[in-house]
Each structure stands twice: as structure tokens, then as C-alpha cells.
Amino acid sequence: MFPRPVWAALAVVAFCGACAPAAPPVPVIPPAKAAFDYQLGGAYPPPAGVQVVSRDHSAPAAPGLYNICYVNAFQAQPGTEEEWDELVLRDANGEPIIDEDWNEALLDVRTPAKRERVAAKVNGWVDDCAARGYQAIEPDNYDSYTRSHDLLTAEDAQAFIRLLSAHAHEKGLAVAQKNTAELAGRHEANGLDFAVAEECGEQDGCDEYTSAFGDHVLVVEYTDAGLTHACDRWGGSLSIVRRDRDVTPAGSPGYVRETC
Structure with a gap:
């Protein structure tokens, strides 16, 4: 016969064997119209009043704020092609397909x-x-299929992002749709919870995101004209920030950060 402590432990194990697994934590989306900073080029102390910050996945989260973790999900960072090997998209001649802008x-x-x-x-x-304590992820280059010389499709992109969103949700992280307004209407099926939209003010296209995500849209502009238009049209309901195009840290040459 087992000693009493062992018997008791076995009874607990037997009982818990029928227990349902613990539910994953519920993701929380960023608050609407929150003051926002976009820090992809390097982390720095957020300006006073900022509630939401997006940083590269290599950076620590900002204490006490809602933190979005940027990952370059659909493209390889410059100089890392060898790490991806045969997972780099190539044309019929074996040449990699390059996003020329970046x-x-x-x-x-x-x-x-x-x-x-x-x-x-x-x-x-x-x-x-x-x-690291982030609350959400921002998978970038969801729209890479539009630069793929017709080698990738929107269906490929959606099938892939569903793998990422399912995993992130299991970890309790919300998932941003980055740009790609043409797929915003499919955000629920693809597991996307809010939007990060670059230059939708400049392009007069923020409504394409709000029609899908309501006020849960974070807008990043890179020009005075884009910021002005975004603020005039959506400043009362959306989180809007203007950054320099290289999103450099505060104190760096060329640093720009403005809000409505």
C-alpha cells in the first residue's frame, strides 16, 4: 500500500486528469484615441502623456504603457537573407524578390x-x-504579395497571418493589421484585432480601416500634409502621430514627432 502522502498525490493527479486545460489569457486591444508613439528605429523614454508605444521585438517594453511589439513577418531584414535560405522568395532565375524601398x-x-x-x-x-511584457504584436509587410511580381497572392498572405495570429492569441497578445486596407474586411477571419495604418491621412484612406476596426486604428504619418489631413478628418477619434520616415530615437538628427 502507498504511504498516505503518495496516495493523496495520486488522487489529486487522477482528479485533475479530467480537468479542462486553463484557458489562454484574453488579448486586450489598445485604447481608442490614446496618445501614441512609434519607436521602431530605437527605444527611448516615451513623451509625457503617451499611453501606447510600438517598438521592435528586440527592445524592452515601456513600463506602465500599452506596448506593441513589431516583427518583420513577411520580409527579411537587410543582411539576413542567408538566415532564411530557401525561404526567401525567388524568381524563375533564382534571384530573390526584393522590396526596393527597404x-x-x-x-x-x-x-x-x-x-x-x-x-x-x-x-x-x-x-x-x-x-518581455508586450500586449500586442505588429506583423509588418502583410502586403508583400503586392510587391511579389505575382508570385504571392492575398490568399497566401492571409493563410500565413492566421498562423501568427493564432499563436499570438494563445500567448494573450492582440494582433495588429499593418496597412493592407484591401484586406481589412477580412480581419476577423484572419484573427486581426486592430489596425496600424501608415499614411492613410496622406492617402485619404483612413475610412477603409475605421469601417473594419472602428476607432481602434493607430495612424502613422510621415509628412506635414498627411498629419494635417489626418488630424482634420480623424483627430477626434483615432490615435495619430507623425514621425520621421526612419523613426529615429529622440535626440537623433532628423528626429520628428508631432501629434494633432
């Missing part, structure tokens, strides 16, 4: 097997985001 190779998410492999690496960053 000198970033597109990642190949055309097949379920490749999507799973790319997601495994990106989701490792997502795990780091959760461990």
Missing part, C-alpha cells in the same frame, strides 16, 4: 510547409514579445 527580400509563404517554417521563426519572436 532593400528587404520577400519571404516565400506560397505553400503550407513553407508557411509553417517561416511562422516557426516569427512565432519565436512573438514568444519573446510575450515574455
Whole structure:
């Protein structure tokens, strides 16, 4: 016969074997019209009054704020193509497909097997985001299919982002839709909870996001004209910030941050 402590432990194990697994934490989206800062080029102390900040996944979260963790999910950072190897999207001649604006190779998410492999690496960053205390992720370049010379499709992009959003939600993280207004109407099916929209004021297109996400849209502008138009049209309801295009840290040459 087992000693009493062992018997009691076995009874607990037997009982809990029928218990349902603990539910994952419920993701929380950023508050609407919150003061926002976009710090992808390097972390710095947020300006007074800021409630929401987006930073690269390599940076620590800002204490006491709502933190969004940026991950370059659909393209390779410059100089990292070898790390991705055959997961880089290539043309018929074997040449990588490059986003010329940022000198970033597109990642190949055309097949379920490749999507799973790319997601495994990106989701490792997502795990780091959760461990660092972030509340959400911002997977960038969702629209890479529009630069793929027709090698990628919108369906490929959506199938891939669903892998990321499902994993992030399991970790208790909300997921931003980055740009890609043409897919905003599919955000619920793709597990996307709020939007980060660059230059929708400049392009007079913020309504494409608000029609899907309501007031849960964070707007980033890079010109005076874009900021002015965004503030005139949506300043009463959306979070809006103007940054310099390189999103440099405060104190750096070229640093710009303005709000409505």
C-alpha cells in the first residue's frame, strides 16, 4: 500500500486528469484615441502623456504603457537573407524578390510547409514579445504579395497571418493589421484585432480601416500634409502621430514627432 502522502498525490493527479486545460489569457486591444508613439528605429523614454508605444521585438517594453511589439513577418531584414535560405522568395532565375524601398527580400509563404517554417521563426519572436511584457504584436509587410511580381497572392498572405495570429492569441497578445486596407474586411477571419495604418491621412484612406476596426486604428504619418489631413478628418477619434520616415530615437538628427 502507498504511504498516505503518495496516495493523496495520486488522487489529486487522477482528479485533475479530467480537468479542462486553463484557458489562454484574453488579448486586450489598445485604447481608442490614446496618445501614441512609434519607436521602431530605437527605444527611448516615451513623451509625457503617451499611453501606447510600438517598438521592435528586440527592445524592452515601456513600463506602465500599452506596448506593441513589431516583427518583420513577411520580409527579411537587410543582411539576413542567408538566415532564411530557401525561404526567401525567388524568381524563375533564382534571384530573390526584393522590396526596393527597404532593400528587404520577400519571404516565400506560397505553400503550407513553407508557411509553417517561416511562422516557426516569427512565432519565436512573438514568444519573446510575450515574455518581455508586450500586449500586442505588429506583423509588418502583410502586403508583400503586392510587391511579389505575382508570385504571392492575398490568399497566401492571409493563410500565413492566421498562423501568427493564432499563436499570438494563445500567448494573450492582440494582433495588429499593418496597412493592407484591401484586406481589412477580412480581419476577423484572419484573427486581426486592430489596425496600424501608415499614411492613410496622406492617402485619404483612413475610412477603409475605421469601417473594419472602428476607432481602434493607430495612424502613422510621415509628412506635414498627411498629419494635417489626418488630424482634420480623424483627430477626434483615432490615435495619430507623425514621425520621421526612419523613426529615429529622440535626440537623433532628423528626429520628428508631432501629434494633432
